[in-house]
Amino acid sequence: MLVNLISTRYILTVSAKDIYGALTQLGAVLRAEARIESGLQPVQVQVLNYLSICNRYSDTPVSVADYLGLTKGTVSQTLRVLTEAGFVDKRPDPHDGRVVHLRLTAKGKATVAGSVPPPVLRQAVASLSESDQSRTLESFRRLLGALQQANDGLSFGICHTCQHFLSEGRGRFRCGLTEEPLKAAESKLICREHLT
Amino acid sequence: MLVNLISTRYILTVSAKDIYGALTQLGAVLRAEARIESGLQPVQVQVLNYLSICNRYSDTPVSVADYLGLTKGTVSQTLRVLTEAGFVDKRPDPHDGRVVHLRLTAKGKATVAGSVPPPVLRQAVASLSESDQSRTLESFRRLLGALQQANDGLSFGICHTCQHFLSEGRGRFRCGLTEEPLKAAESKLICREHLT
DNA sequence: AAAGATAGTAGCGACTCGATACCATCTATG
DNA sequence: CATAGATGGTATCGAGTCGCTACTATCTTT
Numbered sequence: 001m002l003v004n005l006i007s008t009r010y011i012l013t014v015s016a017k018d019i020y021g022a023l024t025q026l027g028a029v030l031r032a033e034a035r036i037e038s039g040l041q042p043v044q045v046q047v048l049n050y051l052s053i054c055n056r057y058s059d060t061p062v063s064v065a066d067y068l069g070l071t072k073g074t075v076s077q078t079l080r081v082l083t084e085a086g087f088v089d090k091r092p093d094p095h096d097g098r099v100v101h102l103r104l105t106a107k108g109k110a111t112v113a114g115s116v117p118p119p120v121l122r123q124a125v126a127s128l129s130e131s132d133q134s135r136t137l138e139s140f141r142r143l144l145g146a147l148q149q150a151n152d153g154l155s156f157g158i159c160h161t162c163q164h165f166l167s168e169g170r171g172r173f174r175c176g177l178t179e180e181p182l183k184a185a186e187s188k189l190i191c192r193e194h195l196t
Numbered sequence: 197m198l199v200n201l202i203s204t205r206y207i208l209t210v211s212a213k214d215i216y217g218a219l220t221q222l223g224a225v226l227r228a229e230a231r232i233e234s235g236l237q238p239v240q241v242q243v244l245n246y247l248s249i250c251n252r253y254s255d256t257p258v259s260v261a262d263y264l265g266l267t268k269g270t271v272s273q274t275l276r277v278l279t280e281a282g283f284v285d286k287r288p289d290p291h292d293g294r295v296v297h298l299r300l301t302a303k304g305k306a307t308v309a310g311s312v313p314p315p316v317l318r319q320a321v322a323s324l325s326e327s328d329q330s331r332t333l334e335s336f337r338r339l340l341g342a343l344q345q346a347n348d349g350l351s352f353g354i355c356h357t358c359q360h361f362l363s364e365g366r367g368r369f370r371c372g373l374t375e376e377p378l379k380a381a382e383s384k385l386i387c388r389e390h391l392t
Numbered sequence: 393a394a395a396g397a398t399a400g401t402a403g404c405g406a407c408t409c410g411a412t413a414c415c416a417t418c419t420a421t422g
Numbered sequence: 423c424a425t426a427g428a429t430g431g432t433a434t435c436g437a438g439t440c441g442c443t444a445c446t447a448t449c450t451t452t
Contacts, residue, residue: 015329016321020226020313021249021386022336024242025352027223028265029343030216035410041438046220053217062399069224074440076401081438098399098448117216124342125212133211136335140218143332146320147225156221190217231441237407258430270409272432277407294417294430 037115045116051104052112055189059102063192066154157194160187233311247300248308251385255298259388262350353390356383
């Protein structure tokens with residue numbers, strides 16, 4: 001492949017720039033695609049996607065802001081638009097008066113199912129070999145992990161890979177942080193409190 | 197790692213969505229970082245970065261638009277802002293009256309050198325092992341290639357990996373498409389006419 | 393009970409972005 | 423060699439993003 005044509009020394013010198021370039025292009029294509037596919041703004045699509053993969057501790061405006069690297073003010077506006085357009089609804093937290101929980105409406109769920117990730121990405125991923133697929137995902141996760149560590153951000157990992165995750169046998173799970181029991185389906189979602 | 201904890205079947209089912217999520221987060225972190233680092237808009241940084249890695253056949257507004265997946269109208273505005281702020285200047289093409297060539301000013305070059313790719317990415321990349329670095333880059337390129345093919349976009353590959361690239365010995369190179377001679381330094385830049 | 397942290401919103405200004413419309417120049421086709 | 427179409431670029435408009443500052447409400451700590 002391309003990389004083999006260039007000397008190892010050259011690779012080392014430019015790889016951060018190369019990776020940045022590749023990411024820029026990847027992001028650009030996906031952003032444009034998401035917009036066309038759904039008729040929504042890229043950020044709006046990302047918010048809907050996040051709400052489809054986060055657990056009940058992470059379905060709040062601040063979590064969205066942390067996940068997407070935006071300020072809560074910005075996210076608040078985007079959520080207003082999405083709420084008014086009927087993709088999302090809000091309900092107050094019963095235990096904490098400051099907190100609002102976000103939920104996808106039927107319309108929101110349908111949009112996520114139909115256009116996120118953009119079909120062109122599904123197609124591109126499908127065209128890779130099985131081993132390339134998992135290698136790619138692993139590369140992405142590893143880079144993301146390094147980036148989050150350097151940036152001391154939250155990891156938003158999958159619940160059942162968390163330090164707080166407790167398996168109590170017979171298909172019963174519990175979160176050691178909140179002490180609450182967890183359903184099996186919940187344990188596959190991402191959590192803002194995730195501890196690696 | 198994470199992927200090994202999950203059954204192969206599960207991976208196959210969700211990988212496109214997982215990859216989309218990872219890309220979303222990666223993009224978000226880098227966008228935010230680029231903004232902070234340079235004081236510019238993320239897109240503006242991407243434009244400056246592109247102009248620092250493209251060859252003389254690709255330093256035009258349409259090329260920028262194609263690379264970033266934006267319309268030429270949008271790019272035209274962004275370029276106006278960057279030009280007024282002194283990061284870029286424009287000069288007409290001597291052979292084609294429609295075409296404008298873009299160049300980074302000294303100020304533009306300094307900005308690119310100082311903040312792109314964002315230091316946090318350089319750091320993250322550096323924290324990976326050598327083999328992880330090239331594996332990551334290869335994964336990105338492969339996915340990008342699949343994406344571009346599915347989207348029939350331009351590849352923007354590196355000049356000396358192009359079908360049109362001709363080596364005439366004694367360090368002399370030529371582009372078979374334009375018939376023009378190429379300097380060694382030029383052959384390391386990306387080109388909008390790149391043919392894989 | 394007071395001070396501070398946290399969750400969320402409101403308004404402002406700069407900028408992005410696609411869409412449409414438009415002009416200038418180059419290139420094919422007859 | 424004229425003219426139709428393709429291509430490169432700009433201008434204008436409206437919806438939306440986005441950080442910023444300022445603000446309220448609620449929870450937590452001390």
